[in-house]
Amino acid sequence: MILPNKKIKIALIGYRLSTGGAEKVMAILSHFFENKGLEVHNIIVLDAVSYSYAGKLVNLGKLKNESNGFLNKCNRFTFLKKYLDENQFDFIIDFRFRIKPIQELIIAKYLYQTKTIFTVHSFLIDHYMPKWSFLTRFMYGACYKLVSISDESKALIEKKHQLKNVVRIYNPIDINEIALKSKTEITVDYEYIIGVGQMETNIKQFDKLIEAYAKSILPIKNIHLVLLGDGEQKQKLLNVVKEKNVADKVHFLGYQHNPFSYLKKARFFVLCSLNEGLPNVILESLACETPVIAFDCSSGPREMIQHRENGLLVANQELGKLSEAMNLFVEDENLYQYCKQNTLQSVQSFAVATIGEQWLNLMNISLK
Numbered sequence: 001m002i003l004p005n006k007k008i009k010i011a012l013i014g015y016r017l018s019t020g021g022a023e024k025v026m027a028i029l030s031h032f033f034e035n036k037g038l039e040v041h042n043i044i045v046l047d048a049v050s051y052s053y054a055g056k057l058v059n060l061g062k063l064k065n066e067s068n069g070f071l072n073k074c075n076r077f078t079f080l081k082k083y084l085d086e087n088q089f090d091f092i093i094d095f096r097f098r099i100k101p102i103q104e105l106i107i108a109k110y111l112y113q114t115k116t117i118f119t120v121h122s123f124l125i126d127h128y129m130p131k132w133s134f135l136t137r138f139m140y141g142a143c144y145k146l147v148s149i150s151d152e153s154k155a156l157i158e159k160k161h162q163l164k165n166v167v168r169i170y171n172p173i174d175i176n177e178i179a180l181k182s183k184t185e186i187t188v189d190y191e192y193i194i195g196v197g198q199m200e201t202n203i204k205q206f207d208k209l210i211e212a213y214a215k216s217i218l219p220i221k222n223i224h225l226v227l228l229g230d231g232e233q234k235q236k237l238l239n240v241v242k243e244k245n246v247a248d249k250v251h252f253l254g255y256q257h258n259p260f261s262y263l264k265k266a267r268f269f270v271l272c273s274l275n276e277g278l279p280n281v282i283l284e285s286l287a288c289e290t291p292v293i294a295f296d297c298s299s300g301p302r303e304m305i306q307h308r309e310n311g312l313l314v315a316n317q318e319l320g321k322l323s324e325a326m327n328l329f330v331e332d333e334n335l336y337q338y339c340k341q342n343t344l345q346s347v348q349s350f351a352v353a354t355i356g357e358q359w360l361n362l363m364n365i366s367l368k
Contacts, residue, residue: 008365009039009087014095016048016061019198019255021280022095022121025171027051029093032172032356036367041087043080045096050257058083081111091144091363092116101130108139115144117362122277123153123299125160133161141165145362149278152299167362170303171278172355173347178287182264192224192251193326194266194290196259196281197273199231206233207240209272212322214244221330222249228262230255263288268311268329268336272322276300286310286347291339293325310339310346 010033014026026042031054034040040055047061063076084092092112098104108116118140120128129136140146146166148154154168193213197204206227213225227237227250234252241250256262259281263269269285271294278300285292286304292311294301295318305311312325329336348354360367 007037007039008091009041009089011041011043011084011087011089011092012055012095013043013092014045015097016044016046017042017053017057018048018050021171021277022097022119024051024280025119025121026093026095027053028172028174028352029356029359030054031174032352032359036356036360038365041089043083077111084111084113089114094118095121097121097127098129099127101132101135104130105135105139108143115363117145117147118143119147119149120153120157120277121149123150123156123275125153125157129157129161136161137163147362150299150303152303153277156299169358169362170350170355171280171283172352173280173283173287173350174352175287175344175347178260178284181258182260182288184258184261186261186265188226188262188265190224191222192226192266193218194226194228194262194269194285195271196228196263196269197271199229199233199237201231202233203274204229205272205274206237208319208322209270210237210240210244210246210250212270212272212319212326213250214246215320216323216326217330218326219246219249223267223330225250226262226266227252228254228256228259260284260288263290266290268293270322270326271295271301273297274317278303283347283350286343289340289343291329291336291343293322293329295322304347304350306342306346308335308339310342312339 012026012030014023017023017027030040030042034054041058042053042055043058045060047059060076065072092114141163147169148157148166149171151168154166157163157166195206195209241247263285268291271279271282275298282292282304292305294305296302296313296316302313305313307313314321314325
């Protein structure tokens with residue numbers, strides 16, 4: 001057990017402190033660890049910071065030049081190696097996705113020379129470890145822990161790679177911060193439902209959300225659809241809106257640094273992703289006291305949504321059922337209000353105070 005007779009030093013390593021779910025978890029945990037008296041160093045690969053964080057920031061993105069050539073990569077790697085060696089961290093927690101096996105082998109076996117925890121933030125586990133089990137076991141079988149953010153992805157890792165050091169810790173949310181930010185006034189003068197997420201790829205399947213919305217009774221009831229997010233898929237989605245004749249009811253409001261005020265005023269939030277890890281936005285919506293409708297996709301939604309208690313789980317990828325669920329939350333006011341009143345209580349176990357203690361327990365850190 002690590003006792004607080006010395007300042008415990010912890011390095012949190014991510015690609016950035018902006019936009020992503022894993023990055024948000026890293027930022028939230030930085031505040032928790034610093035408030036508990038740990039010395040926190042946030043090390044990021046890209047020069048992108050929009051989330052509030054605590055502790056020291058080491059921005060490797062500042063060292064990256066336009067060419068990002070081999071020599072520049074070596075210089076940044078050397079800088080990081082020296083920094084880690086000089087600081088002698090008690091723990092490293094790696095929040096990055098890891099898709100380059102040779103690079104990650106060097107990092108896992110050479111760069112990280114202390115107790116290291118690697119996180120897996122998606123059901124697409126090949127984004128975090130090699131698909132070849134012998135290599136994954138060599139790289140991560142002896143690390144301190146692998147942290148999966150859902151029971152389903154944990155089971156998949158264990159089944160595919162036969163790893164024995166996998167644990168599940170859910171993503172934390174800062175309920176008080178969400179409540180405060182959700183009070184911000186927004187200029188939306190219509191009733192609406194909402195979808196939130198990146199539009200760089202089609203993993204969030206906003207095209208299916210638009211189609212399900214168009215087939216529902218919501219446009220007739222003058223209940224609009226608001227979409228928050230940006231990316232290369234936006235033009236395609238605009239075309240879908242025109243094809244479905246709902247251009248006057250669907251609103252693209254772009255990426256919002258504070259989505260909580262929009263979630264708070266929405267009638268309900270809809271997630272129709274192809275797959276997930278543990279989507280923070282479901283927890284954030286529930287913390288805003290807004291019920292959720294979601295595909296029962298792999299992984300995450302079923303571990304946060306209790307069907308007909310704080311939202312509705314829809315058979316995975318069944319578009320007709322998604323439209324029916326939207327209709328149900330409009331036509332059955334008693335069910336809707338019952339789910340709405342249960343939202344906030346349903347996310348208390350995901351509060352950062354609770355999840356943060358699980359991280360301290362995992363590292364066997366006693367602060368009493």
